[in-house]
Amino acid sequence: MSKHHISATINGDPAEFLCDTQQTLLDVLRDELNLTGSKEGCGSGDCGACSVMVNDRLVCSCLVLGVEAQGATINTIEGVAEGDQLHTIQKHFLSEAALQCGICTPGFIVATKALLEKNPNPTETEARYWLAGNLCRCTGYDKIIKAVMNAAAEMRGA
């Protein structure tokens, strides 16, 4: 079976790749495009470590097929910082020590960015429910939620 030729915009740049029908978007990002910042923790959409934005929608890239990316605008963890300037969310994850092992961190940051674009002033409960699709086994979420709330406040200019 021949591969599919897919064109998409990834982190603002035009991208082309070939993929098998059964390859997920996560497989494509990691194995074909070397964007290994998105992680596979489960392959079933339960852990959120592979969170990316497809056409401004937060998705688990392990649940999207590579071929579905045709014409799509995709944003991954690799596109969150601008050059050497970390995003406010990234800075707060660092200053609040909101990571231990760090495997879930890219997914959390992508999901947090999606949250704050939609709802710049979430309550703690709203943040917790939005991020309930991202598993972290190290931190107990305490410092992650603090980082999210503090980043939100800074981004609002509060």
Place this chain on the structure above:
Amino acid sequence: MAKVVLPLDAARAFANGETHVEVDAIDVRSLVKALDQRYPGIGQRLRTGTAVAVDGEIFQDPYLEAVRPDSEVYFLPAIEGG
């Protein structure tokens, strides 16, 4: 003489169930050697998977740690962790 406490299973297997014994030794190595002379076979048991507490300080891989005449020495299972 150092006061030595043996693990229950080792005491039962080699030392007629006697858990509290007194041994004259300068370090853990000589202490185990002395015990083995008294209770043949116990040396091997005490050298495998065993930690030693000398006066409350635990050594995971004991050999040359000093033992004083008034020391309390406990043999306990080597401890792992997660």
Place this chain on the structure above:
Amino acid sequence: MGNEEKQNKVLGEGKGKYRVIGTRPVRPDGVDKVTGKANFGADLNVADMIHGRVVRSPHAHAKIKSINVKKALALPGVKAVITAADFPELGPGDIAAGEVTVSFHDMSLTVIARKKALYDGHAIAAVAATTPEIAARAAELIEVEYQVLKPVMTWKQAMDPTAPLLHEGQITKGVKPAPEKPSNVAARSEFALGDLAAGFAEAEVIVEHEFSTETVHQGYIEPHACVASMSADGMATVWASSQGQFMVRAYVAKLCGMDISKIKVIPAEIGGGFGGKTVVYLEPLAVALAKKSGRPVKMVMTRDEVFRATGPTSGGHGRCKIGAKKDGTITAADLEMEYEAGAFPGSPVMLGCMTGTTPYDIKNMRAVGYDVVVNRPKAAAYRAPGAPVAAFIVESTMDMLADKLGMCPLELRLKNAAKEGTKAPYGPKFLAIGYEDTLLAAKASKHWNTPLGPNQGRGIASGFWFNIGGNSSASVALNEDGTVIVVEGNPDIGGSRASMAMMTAEVLGIDVSRVKPLVADTESVPYSDLTGGSRVTFATGKAVVEAAQDVVKQLRQRAAKIWEVDIDQVEWKDGMAVAIETDKYKPLSIADIARMAGKTGGPISGKANINAAGAGPGFGTHICDVEVDPETGYVKVLRYTAIQDVGTAIHPSYVEGQLQGGAAQGIGWALNEEYVYSKEGNLLNTGFLDYRVPVASDLPMIDAILVECPNPGHPYGVRGVGEVPIVPPLAAVANAVSHAIGKRVDSLPISPPKLLAKIQSKG
């Protein structure tokens, strides 16, 4: 959030004593981790690489009659197939020296089954092919003929005298005289102090109860992954995410029958381990496949494989009986427990026996444990292995005792708290410990003194872990510009590079941003024991401090040379060499001396290779508030405080993180997590949807209170902190739920259907 009383606190002596220690700098590996640059186990691809896949047993208990690999080998793209026949057969006598008793015989059979499949998911064969898809197809073409046997799934079934045996001829160890008949009980262990009968005779109040828990998994988010490459001259390179590159090297060497010098292990970033990555599963298979195919082989587990075939920790069952005087003085405690080891002996029941009653000064006690094999994956270490289940049993019984005495459960604990000089159940007397301080901090906390509403309950529980030292190596090298590199051999699982850099900076008196820590491969740093047992900040930290002190000595020597004075005339102060009792010489900074290194004797570096003794035991006390929905049995954790004696917190944020993360895992263990097997012994919940670890919306903020009672065995007073926080939560949650519903909850997890049945039951 924004609530002053919910801020994390550091109490105790360490505060303000140091310039770097106790501050909260950004971790050195942080930027890579928030930008996606950090390379974890599955992130590496090498040239010419192919992909491995494991064939796993669909049966919980079966004899392997034959394995036919012909069809798989014939599939285009398949480069190698291996079975147990490709590995040396190790005997029962193959035990790791020095370390904890590791049976390589059992380990080799865990990595790949030889004659019998002992659990659903047991590795039977492995295949390597040019793509993951071809490897998966080839795995399906491997024909295994099984003779299915009756599975033995629980300790109770396994201890039945008529139960099928997992291991023919297994005689229970630790019983005299040795039983004549083999059984599924691998070992019995016992710890005792004083006279149990006399202790209970002295008691005025006695409580006794039975408890049970289920198998749970560490639940690290990163599945096991590695790449192995082997050259024609037999030199292997393994990139692996593990808790110890030297552990991987030693185990691969033994299981593959290779010299240690022929294996290089390069540690990847590790995406969580919690004890589950202190063993190998894929690495020996990848090395064997690489050898056979001549190509680098990448192996990555699926989540399903992680649950079915890697390290859960034991489900346990036990009875506890505690006797006390009316004033609360405990006179005797008797604990008997059975832990499910999985398919091979080695549950942490012995450690459970050694830790369960340890927070208390009990003159007459006994703890007996049975290590029982069942057709489940072999238990691997999980954070304070053995202690959480024992603490659940003992701390729940303590709660019942407090109820019966009409005493506050915190006061009951205070009355009996272990102190310096108290004899631990496993023998020795404690040196300086801070258990009492954790109780006093709990008593003084706002949390403990806040009233509860209807259907709400509050639980308190304590926990103990030994903490260990062990072998660690470190070197500190001075760069030409006065910056510093610290090299160590322990994978950084939760921020240890930050603490290594901070301790180095503290010794050298320089800013932590000038220190770069590095976790090196097995050929770039001498041997270090694995990351586990809460040993790294303590033991590797001790090595780092010694190596940095070595550098300071050399810096003073170089300054002495430059000034033409004796080294005794030079002291090291705030990152500068200063001449004592004279202002004749301008102080030299570390950069000044670095610049002059070539002229004064060459490059400067220090090293330390130690077997660290003096690990300080850790104690913690947790408070949990819950609300129970009486209609559904759903438990909501409303508020949680974790208090712990942490010795000295090097980086308080990461210490708090250990307390918060351990508490969250413990809450999951208490409320949701369990392995669910079918009657046939197949694991039914092999994904995170059905094996439910706590998510953000399940939890409140977890307040961490750090009590600092410095460990005399470490230059900065460090105690291990990672294990203790998972010990108290099971009982803290269960006690809270018990108080909320007015009935004793004695079986974990406290899932809604189970709790609803309990609420609706009589009595």
